Amino acid sequence: xxEEQVKELRESLLKMREKLIESAQEQIRDPSxxxxxxxxxIDRADLEEERYLTFRxxxxxxxxxxxxDYALMRIESGTYGICENCGAQxxxxxxxxxxxTTMCIECKELEExxxxx
Numbered sequence: 001x002x003e004e005q006v007k008e009l010r011e012s013l014l015k016m017r018e019k020l021i022e023s024a025q026e027q028i029r030d031p032s033x034x035x036x037x038x039x040x041x042i043d044r045a046d047l048e049e050e051r052y053l054t055f056r057x058x059x060x061x062x063x064x065x066x067x068x069d070y071a072l073m074r075i076e077s078g079t080y081g082i083c084e085n086c087g088a089q090x091x092x093x094x095x096x097x098x099x100x101t102t103m104c105i106e107c108k109e110l111e112e113x114x115x116x117x
Contacts, residue, residue: 001081005092009099010075016099017068020061027058067100074102083107 039047074080081090085107094101103111 001089001092001095006075006080009080009095010072012096013068013071013075013099017065017072020065020068024058024061027054064100070102071100085111 071080081092081095082088083090083104084102086104088104088106090101090104094105101108
């Protein structure tokens, strides 16, 4: 990969991270997450289900932030774009589509195959 490509991917990762953190901060500031005003049991159940789904999404976003931080660390250390499994170069197109990836396509497919068995 060229330096320009790495720079582009780094900027993309930083933008993704910033967007996720802003979303989390808005979620914290939203008073509807904590209060419940009136309604019956069905309304309360709907609200609780919505909160549960929101927290699941936020949990996934927290994991993604961790992956972004890891990718940024790999950029700094010079190991970004190298498959952690086989050591092969990960194609730029794959990194552009999924900048937090740590494996080449072949290794990822093998991993998914083992998970499905």
